[in-house]
Amino acid sequence: MGRFWALFFIVTAVITFVVSWISPSMGWWFPTDGVAVFGMAQSTLGRKIDDLFYLILWIVSVTFVATNVALGYALWRGATIKPEEKVWFSHGSHSLEVIWTIVPSVILLFIALYQLDVWAAYRVRGFIKDSDGKPKQIVAVAEVTARQFEWRIRYPARGKTLKPIPQADDIYTVNELHVPTGDLVSITLRTDDVQHAFFVPELRVKQDAVPGKLIPVWFDTLVTKDYEMLCAELCGWGHYKMKAKLVAQSTEDFEAWKDKVSEEQFDDGYRKPAE
Amino acid sequence: MMFRVICPNSTSRTTRLSFQGVIVCGWALLSLGCGAGPQAEFKYREATDDLISDAERSVKSTLKDSFGTPNELVAWERFPINYGGIKGAVASAAGDKAVIVTLEGESEKIRNKTPILWLTGSVAGDKTPLVTVAGFNAETKQLTLAGVSELPNAGDRFVVGFGEDLQLGRHVYMKNCMHCHGVSGDGDGPTGQFLNPRPRDYRNGQFKFTATKSGEKATRDDLHRIVKYGIPGTYMPSFLLLGERETKVVVEYVRWLAIRGEFEKRLVAELSSDYSETSIADSVRKAEAAYAEKKKNKEEAEKPLSANKVAKAAASEFAKYSKEDLPAAIEETANLLTDAWTRAEEPDTVIVPSIHRVDDTAESRERGRLLYMSDKTKCYTCHGMTGRGDGAATEDFWPKPGTTEKFANRGLHDEWGNQLKPRNLTLGQYRGGRRPIDLFRRMYAGIKGTPMPAFGGTALKDNEIWDLVNFVMSLPYSSRQPSPAAGGNMAKLDEKPAH
Structure with missing residues (x-):
């Protein structure tokens, strides 16, 4: 039964990944029509917002793949373990806890700072420039x-x-x-x-x-x-x-x-x- | 009289619609399996249900034969409604089952299996089986027919897909309008009761904001504008994105509902004084009261008939009436409606000012202000000294139209019995449209069904109406540009507009 659940979760993760990967080419994406690049925003600021979205999508994709590989491995390993083998408990590992606290914090802090420019353009100031480099009047x-x-x-x-x-x-x-x-x-x-x-x-x-x-x-x-x-x-x-x-x-x-x-x-x- | 049952995907059916000995039949086509979904029903007026049973049955069957049900519409051809379909005529025969035709309008839209209705020739008539389109070549204009037993002759006229517009109109109406205006157009849809102002009840055949003269119906353009742009300040939203064809057909359906409703109203009004439960009960009560009075005075008096006997007498009287007079009453009502709705589309019915708008100067506005405050127009009695719609008339109790009984609430009421506020003119919100011509028409012909009177042609000349329009249109802005000439109360127009 253990092997079934291990396979179940591995297959689920793989299907999720494949569906997400092909969805832009299937048209399951942002709304637009009549532009060269499908799903591309039709405003300057919209494209910046899209860039942020894609950045976050990359971060979560890497995280998703890494955690699911780890999950799949752990499940499979647990399901196929021999009775005489000794089990390793990670619970209470200080170094692991430090890693999974610091890495997400750094990522979140990075996103928080990185998006400030787009937020300012959306809520506080103008953002596009004339051909001569001066900012355009609203x-x-x-x-x-x-x-x-x-x-x-x-x-x-x-x-x-x-x-x-x-x-x-x-x-x-x-x-x-x-x-x-x-x-x-x-x-x-x-x-x-x-x-x-x-x-x-x-x-x-x-x-x-x-x-x-x-x-x-x-x-x-x-x-x-x-x-x-x-x-x-x-x-x-x-x-x-x-x-x-x-x-x-x-x-x-x-x-x-x-x-x-x-x-x-x-x-x-x-x-x-x-x- | 010609009735045609409209219904899609149907097999042929021939019926004769007979009515109390008078045969009022037409071709009936097409029924069976019209659309899925819940059965929608046209409601009848309370006054219809109040008729004695024979009269009620007779009115209801007349309505059903002439207008059908929401799922099986009947097109009564005499009314000026565009029921839809492509008209054409046979040019020549082309083989066993095909003819070359000439069509009015666009021809490439003919779909296979669309029913064909023959208007003239030997194939016309309600006895011929249903003929449908088996193919159409837009280039050679060759129309191949299915189900044809005898080829039509050259010159025979026909309609392909008769009633398609009314059906599409019904579809659009059910999707977008029904939940406020109701299936029968009585303004009593599921959400209607929660709205203030209430959705329009079309069944009086009356619409408030029209371009037509006083007492005339609305034009197609009027309804079209309202559907497209909505009525600001009410719950009627704009249906700008509905599409030109959808808007056109839904206007046609609304006109059809209005005609159906008014037909019922007028026919029932004709009958209810003699043949309604209420009127019979009234007469019995009166006779008994008179008898009791006479008895008290010890005069000689005949005992009045019992309620039962009076009812029986009324029923037999109605039987006679329905044979002798009712067909004429139906004919007359239908004629009246046909004339009224046909007249609405004639250019002479639309109000066109005889002169350009008077220049919007301080002098013109001042002349308008004096007119506003004059006893000639009495604008101020309703719209108030300051134009905020709080005139003295809003404090009075007004009698119900045609009776001496008064409304329970203070203030003005419209003909549908809803309480009505005179418009606050300082808000810059114009329900019937904000073009100068819209305001001109409101003053010229009044707002139909409301206490807003018609001034045009009689009380005010066109240049005077324009002065009034200029004055009224300045009111939302006058706090910032006070008219130096404005004195008295009108100088106090300092309320900020809402937007």
């Missing part, structure tokens, strides 16, 4: 208000900056957030009712919207296309309905789109009577 594009169960979005008029309180010439849309591609854009995230979360999987941007708070979220988009924009916090029975579209478009298209929406929004309905 542009406030819109105020995004989550409510049960939709996203209501307010933009400043063309050529104006976003003000905290609505202006008479503001532009409104619903479930469709437009941003200029390549710019470091920020949105002011708020909620009308309960807690929601702004989530654009392909950009790796996720931020809770908390009642009573105005939360700035900034990101850039590398590709001109439509992205999925979701609510990532179970907010009520209609949570699944909070699917929206983030449209990344060139600055000219963005401005032209603003003009179009503004014209529709200030339509006075007057039509010249037909002759």
Whole structure:
């Protein structure tokens, strides 16, 4: 019976490893479509977040393989031990305890320090540079208000900056957030009712919207296309309905789109009577 | 009258739908095994259930024959609903079982096994067996038929996949709308009761935010906008990503539900004064009271009929009525609805301002403010001196429409009986849309089913409405740019907008 369990755990570990190894090539990976590298984030910061993820994945993979090899060996050795052989007890080994305390601590400390830069870029400062090396300014594009169960979005008029309180010439849309591609854009995230979360999987941007708070979220988009924009916090029975579209478009298209929406929004309905 | 049963994956079935001696039949196609899932049912109005049993049965069977059930829809052709399907005509025969056809619209979408409905020619009629598509060549326009016993002649018109849009509309509706608006469109879905404001009950055939003149129905565009952009300030969310075809067909289904609901309402209203349990009980009670009164005064009086006898008399009277007058009543109701919903789509029904928006100047806003405070519009009585929707009218007890009985709660009510707050105009939140034309139309035609009256054409000229629009649209921002001319209460608009 001992050999069965030894084999069982060895095979389980091997299957887990193989499935994990092939999953990127099977498409069981991060969401993206239409890019050369499958599963690659579509924003500068998203790629940095991915790098961190891959670093941690490597660390845990090595750990996983090492511990499972050790586990398999111990189980097999225990199952096949001869009655006359003497057993070695590791319990209470001072040097082993020192090793498995210090090694993980060093790894954790390394991760904690190493990720600070990405964290700062995500929460504290801008992170992309212009072609001349100067850091790019963060542009406030819109105020995004989550409510049960939709996203209501307010933009400043063309050529104006976003003000905290609505202006008479503001532009409104619903479930469709437009941003200029390549710019470091920020949105002011708020909620009308309960807690929601702004989530654009392909950009790796996720931020809770908390009642009573105005939360700035900034990101850039590398590709001109439509992205999925979701609510990532179970907010009520209609949570699944909070699917929206983030449209990344060139600055000219963005401005032209603003003009179009503004014209529709200030339509006075007057039509010249037909002759 | 033409009814067509719509149902997918079905075998042929021919029925004659007869109604009290009048044959109101059509081709019935297709039933059997429509969709899986729980059986959905159209609910009837309380007033329908209150009818005496013969009348109730007769109304319910009329509804079932004319509109079907959620799983077996019936298309009543006279109504202006796009039931869907590809129309075409036979150009020439091409072999035993094939014809060359001309189609209206896109032709490559024809799938095999789609049923074909013949509108004209010798193959038309409810006696011919079901013909389906066995193949279609988009290039040569050759349509191969299955189940055909006699080839149609050149010029015969047909519809491939009749009712497909209504079915898809039902599917979209059941998935996205039903849990608030209910299977029958009565606003009483499982989540509906927890919402405030309540989801719309379509069965009055009335929608609040329309581009049409006072008393007219909603246009397809109105419903389309609402589905796409939602109604801010209510639980109606935006369905922007639903897809153009899905949005179109769900609007069609909602219009169909509204017609079904109003048809029931009007037909029952026709009957309930004479043939409802309540009215019969009332008349018995009245007769007995009168008899008792006369007896007390020692006058001579005839003993009134017993409740049983009155009920029997009503039943026999209804039997006569249903033969002689009911078909006409049904016809009249259907005509009225057809006309109303057809008229809604006509360009003349939509409100188009005769002049451009008056320039949004301080003078225009001031003229608007004076109108707001005037007795001509009485805006302030509901929307309040400060525009916050807290006018004196919200403190009164109002009578229920058509009665002297008053509502239990203070404040205004809509025609669905829900308590209603006049809009707070300082929030910058506009349920019917924030375009100037939207506000113009709200003031021109009122908000249907609510106490918001129509000013257009009568009380106010178009330029006056524009002044009012300019004033109202300035309210959310006026704390920061106070109108120097604004005096009195209106100067106190200092509330910060919510967003």
